[in-house]
Amino acid sequence: MKTTNGKYRAKKKQMIASALGVECYFCHRTENQRIHNKWGMRHLELADMNLSNLKNALASDDFIILCARCHGCVHWCMKYLKMSWVDIIE
Numbered sequence: 001m002k003t004t005n006g007k008y009r010a011k012k013k014q015m016i017a018s019a020l021g022v023e024c025y026f027c028h029r030t031e032n033q034r035i036h037n038k039w040g041m042r043h044l045e046l047a048d049m050n051l052s053n054l055k056n057a058l059a060s061d062d063f064i065i066l067c068a069r070c071h072g073c074v075h076w077c078m079k080y081l082k083m084s085w086v087d088i089i090e
Contacts, residue, residue, distance in 0.1 A: 009047075012054060016046060019058035024067040034071040036064050038085040040078045 016035065023030045035046050039062060046054055046063070057063065066074060077083040 011051065012047065012049075015051070015054055015058065020063060020065045023065065024070050025064050026070045027067060029067040029069075032068045034066050034068055036066045036071055036074060037062055038064055040075075040085070 020035070022033075024033065046057060049057060074085075074088060077088055078085075
């Protein structure tokens, strides 16, 4: 059972990496990554999705890879400055 779960998680990780890349959108760090919904909407964790739903979510172009620091900054800007994703990247 552990081998199956490990292979399943590895497949998800590979799908995410090939769709979103492996480095932070802003600072290009490759460690301590978070997946951010560009529109600030709550979403089901991609890790909890089945492969079919994960494939659809990644195809939507709603998600991006950020390091933990940049992810926190983006959420702060969205919450306190009421900025949208488009405002932040401009």
